[in-house]
Amino acid sequence: MIKYPKPLQEGDTIAVTAPSSGVEEELHWLLHQAKKHAEEMSFNIVIGDTVWTERKARSTSKEERAEELMNFLLDDQVDVVMPPWGGEFLMQLLPLLNWDKLKHARPKWILGFSDISTLTFAFTLHTGIATAHGTNFFDLSLKKMDALTSRWREVLGLEDGEALTQRSSHLYQSSWEKVFENPGEQFVLDTPTEWKTTGGHSVSFEGRLIGGCANTLNIIAGTKHAPFELFQSQVEEGLVWYLEWVEWSASDALRALWKFKELGWFENTNGVLIGRPIGGGNTKDFTYEEAIHEVFEEVNIPVIYDVDIGHMPPQMTLINGAFTEVEAAEGKGSVTIKRV
Numbered sequence: 131m132i133k134y135p136k137p138l139q140e141g142d143t144i145a146v147t148a149p150s151s152g153v154e155e156e157l158h159w160l161l162h163q164a165k166k167h168a169e170e171m172s173f174n175i176v177i178g179d180t181v182w183t184e185r186k187a188r189s190t191s192k193e194e195r196a197e198e199l200m201n202f203l204l205d206d207q208v209d210v211v212m213p214p215w216g217g218e219f220l221m222q223l224l225p226l227l228n229w230d231k232l233k234h235a236r237p238k239w240i241l242g243f244s245d246i247s248t249l250t251f252a253f254t255l256h257t258g259i260a261t262a263h264g265t266n267f268f269d270l271s272l273k274k275m276d277a278l279t280s281r282w283r284e285v286l287g288l289e290d291g292e293a294l295t296q297r298s299s300h301l302y303q304s305s306w307e308k309v310f311e312n313p314g315e316q317f318v319l320d321t322p323t324e325w326k327t328t329g330g331h332s333v334s335f336e337g338r339l340i341g342g343c344a345n346t347l348n349i350i351a352g353t354k355h356a357p358f359e360l361f362q363s364q365v366e367e368g369l370v371w372y373l374e375w376v377e378w379s380a381s382d383a384l385r386a387l388w389k390f391k392e393l394g395w396f397e398n399t400n401g402v403l404i405g406r407p408i409g410g411g412n413t414k415d416f417t418y419e420e421a422i423h424e425v426f427e428e429v430n431i432p433v434i435y436d437v438d439i440g441h442m443p444p445q446m447t448l449i450n451g452a453f454t455e456v457e458a459a460e461g462k463g464s465v466t467i468k469r470v
Contacts, residue, residue, distance in 0.1 A: 131364050132338075132451035133259045134469055135209070135237040138286035140172035142209035145202040146267050147178040150245040151217025152189030153268070158182065160314055161214065164271040171283070173210075178202065187218045196226035199249075204235050210286070215266040216244025220346070224252055224355040233257040239286050241447075242266045243440060244376070247342025248350060254340070254450040255361050262286060263342055263372070263439075264447030274316040278444040285447040288469040295466040296438075296446040298458075299323045302406065303443045317443040324461040328423055328433040332459035335401030335432060338365045339454045339467075341372035343440065348386045352393055359394070368398050370454050374405030374440030381413040384421035391425055401432045401456060403465070405439030434458045 146161075153161055161182075165175045178198045180189040189195060202208050233256065240250050241262040250261035264282045269275070278299050288294055301319035303309070308318040327333045340361070341347075350356040362369065375383060390396060407418055419435070426433045434456065438446050446465055448454075453468040 131258060133237050133257075134290070135239045135260065137289050138210065138239065138283060141174070143174040143176060143207055144168060144210040144212050144267070145176045145178065145205070145208040146181055146212055146214060147195075147198050147202055148180040148189035148214055148217075149195050149199050149223050149249060150188065150213065150220040151215060152181055152184040153214050154184050160268065160271040163314055164267055164269075167270050167272075168267075176208070181214050189217075192219075192222040192226060196223045199223065200227060200231075203232055203238065206236055208238055210239040210241060212240075212267045213242045213246050215268045216242065216246050216343070218245060220245045220248040221349050221355070223249070224350065229256045233259075241282065241286065243445070244343050245346050248346040250450055251340070251342045251347055252350065252355055255357050258451070260449050260451040262447055262449055264445060271314045272316050273314060276317055276319060276444040278438060278446060279317070282447040285449065285467055288467065290469055293466055293468040295464050297464045298325050298462045299438050299444045302438065319444065323438065324436060325434055325458045325463040326419075326436050326461070327458055328426060328435070332457075333401070333432045333434060334455070334457040335370060336453070336455040337368040337370040337400040339370050339372060339448055339452050340450050341403075341448070342450075344373045344375040344383075344386050345378065347373075348389065351389060351395070362395075362398055365398060367453065368400040370401050370403065370456060371396065371399055372403040372405070372437075372439055372448055375407055375410075376441050377409035378407065378418075379410045379413045380416045380418040380421050382410065383407070383418050384424065387421060387425040391429065396426075396429055396431060399431050401434070402426060403437045403439060403456065404433060404435040405445070406436050406442040408441045434463060437463070
């Protein structure tokens with residue numbers, strides 16, 4: 131069912147395009163630094179025109195964004211499409227993409243997170259081609275990247291039949307303040323990582339991965355741009371969902387998770403991974419942990435939360451459509467990605 135792009139290797143070409151937000155001029159030096167670091171990893175880098183501008187909370191018009199994205203996705207010289215970062219309005223591109231052409235084109239990796247998961251989620255559902263949720267191109271500007279986040283190259287480099295295990299971090303970054311004070315240096319990992327489970331005990335599950343940033347999936351959920359039912363019906367092994375969110379209160383999280391449940395998205399699901407939330411907070415005395423318990427205990431689905439996914443680094447690289455085995459015990463855990 132799942133088609134994989136060819137394994138990533140040295141000498142491959144990474145195309146950088148901005149289907150959501152572009153990069154303001156005062157941060158262009160970090161793009162140049164990211165390009166330099168990627169070239170030092172032995173990749174060829176092509177940066178599109180959309181990346182260098184930012185107007186009205188998007189890089190440029192939806193038509194220009196869609197055209198550049200399509201050009202890169204259909205270019206046989208390109209191996210990876212890696213946006214600079216997320217943004218706000220990627221959903222505007224979905225009606226403009228030629229899904230039939232993309233489905234029959236040579237598969238290539240799309241890698242990113244935040245609003246980029248609007249694209250990766252929809253892309254896998256429409257085409258059956260695996261996509262990757264992980265570091266954005268802008269993060270490659272860092273002079274030093276942590277051991278977990280930097281495994282994106284190994285994950286995308288898996289050969290058919292191979293597996294790779296990513297283990298929970300020792301520390302995570304609790305705030306972006308110090309990073310913004312010293313841009314282009316490194317993530318500031320300062321707080322002990324603890325993976326938690328809804329049952330409060332060790333848990334393991336397996337299945338096909340699917341998910342992304344819940345803020346943006348919530349926008350397209352229930353529309354023709356997220357044809358989830360067909361994908362879901364073809365997964366014999368059951369699903370493993372992963373979700374993370376930004377600036378949501380506990381009530382925001384409950385409303386979105388309830389919506390996903392009512393759409394049937396959590397049927398045929400063996401387990402759920404939820405990343406560390408950033409911003410938001412409690413709704414009066416109601417917590418995001420209670421939102422998670424309330425939704426998933428009702429349908430008897432185990433959940434591991436505060437996982438290394440999303441906006442609070444470090445983060446694992448997850449593959450939409452890949453088979454995965456997940457374990458968590460005593461605050462630690464692992465995710466094994468299998469290219470099968």
